[in-house]
Amino acid sequence: MRKQGPMIICTLAGLILIFSRYFQVGRDLGMLTTWDRWFMLSSGMAIGVGAINLTILHAKNVMRRTQYWQSSVILLVCMYGYMALAIHQTTGAGIPLWIFQSFMVTANSTLFSMVVFFIFSAAFRAFRIRSREAALLGLVAIITMFGVAPIGDALIPGWSGLKDWLLDVPNMAGFRGIQIGAYLGAFATAIRILLGLERAHMGGGGR
């Protein structure tokens, strides 16, 4: 019940999808659509786990008065305040939309853009030429950056052509090899899961 049940569910969930897809099993019953919908609905509900975990973590911070506990208060107020408004109204109108447009979209792109400063400092350390590999990585990155930006062609005519060749030939070959390897690895893992050989997900759910 505690171990065999979930393993049977796991194998069945995969096999039903595979048989519905390849052999059209249950097509008249709309099996594939139903299975997709069940997955979307059940997995969507798990989003609350993230909210609960955040609440537990930050409520502990507040109760124990840890360092920066005031930030935890702000997080909890913002989370539950926005949740109440967005569930009561909708995310696409009123105050939730106002906050989304002015705060969330702005903060998202600002946080992403800030990473560029840390990437540059990390790149400076990483690309100091210690080996052939580091030199090649740095060289390709510089060629790509200058090739994408207009300054590359302005400084050296034809620079973007070099960038295009790098992207179309060696980069594509490397990426295709990586992708084929990743697909094969994903298949191997999927088969191991369906056969019940991969049981890592069974470890955290009780004694």
Added chain:
Amino acid sequence: MTQWQIIVAGLVTLGLYTYLWKDNPIYRTIEHAFVGFYTAYAVAMVYHNQVKPAVLNDLIRDGEAIVLIPLILGAMIYLRYLPQLSWVSRYPMSFWLGYGAGFVISYQIQPLIQQIRASFIPINSVNSFLIVVGILTTLMYFFFTWTVKDPVTHYGSKIGRYFIIVALGATFGNTVIFRVGLLMGRMQFLLFDLLRIGN
């Protein structure tokens, strides 16, 4: 955006950039509010797009009792917070994992075959030769099943490493450029929209 929205967006942008000086309460406040807002946003989206239509439309209006199965299955994940019943949360987890495994086998065969087919090209130029050699040697690099001692695979995997480095270097360059683009977007917003300078 309205004028007030522009002011709030400007303050958020400037407040977050204060982190470049050092960690400070303004940055922490905005960062924590951001995490809180986005979590709530995700929960509300799932509620409005998944749960509400399933309960109100399918279950109550159309009387489709079968929709209770995924709803109960999804709710079972919350039993992980009750130590005596936490094992029940393995059921939804197993369903998702099994579905994911089935999805990979059902839907990812096609892109794999497309990649392999695209690799079978006539070797009639230096570029096509480099592409074929690059793919084969990269695959040799990822061969971990047993220790390889033959010289072709041994040296092939070494060459493959250079192709992987080129791919990673190009990805790094593109990532930096994308982030620089975002930074320019924020600077343009601060100058043109908030301060109304130069536009």
